Amino acid sequence: MFAKIMLPIDLVHADKLEKSLAAAASIAKANNSAIHAVGVTGVAPGAAAHDPEEYAARLEGFCNKQTEARGVTFTPHSVKAVDVQVELDSKLQDAASEIGADLIVMATHVPGIADHLFASHGSHVAANADISVLLVR
Numbered sequence: 668m669f670a671k672i673m674l675p676i677d678l679v680h681a682d683k684l685e686k687s688l689a690a691a692a693s694i695a696k697a698n699n700s701a702i703h704a705v706g707v708t709g710v711a712p713g714a715a716a717h718d719p720e721e722y723a724a725r726l727e728g729f730c731n732k733q734t735e736a737r738g739v740t741f742t743p744h745s746v747k748a749v750d751v752q753v754e755l756d757s758k759l760q761d762a763a764s765e766i767g768a769d770l771i772v773m774a775t776h777v778p779g780i781a782d783h784l785f786a787s788h789g790s791h792v793a794a795n796a797d798i799s800v801l802l803v804r
Contacts, residue, residue: 675773
């Protein structure tokens with residue numbers, strides 16, 4: 668049913684991704700499909716890494732650990748952005764197209780007051796994607 672699953676990864680909040688990681692792995696196992704872990708990083712030093720090359724290496728290490736722990740292959744895709752907050756939604760949509768994903772599994776947060784003023788990244792991706800999106804809280 669789903670051949671290529673895209674899983675956005677925020678290495679800064681990797682400790683909060685368990686449910687989305689488990690959901691993606693379960694769907695991948697059931698469909699004998701691939702998981703493509705997409706991380707968007709800035710070109711300037713940030714909380715996750717000092718530069719895009721370090722970020723790509725950290726994402727690859729994260730994916731290797733997930734592959735080993737979950738028994739399904741996680742393939743890393745590191746994407747550069749000048750301003751991650753501004754470009755995140757479009758970079759994720761572009762990555763889904765480039766990968767040829769047919770499902771996006773994405774961690775999201777419990778809506779708060781700010782979400783009434785500004786759309787969350789998950790809701791933006793779900794509203795604008797032309798493929799299935801599973802938002803996991």
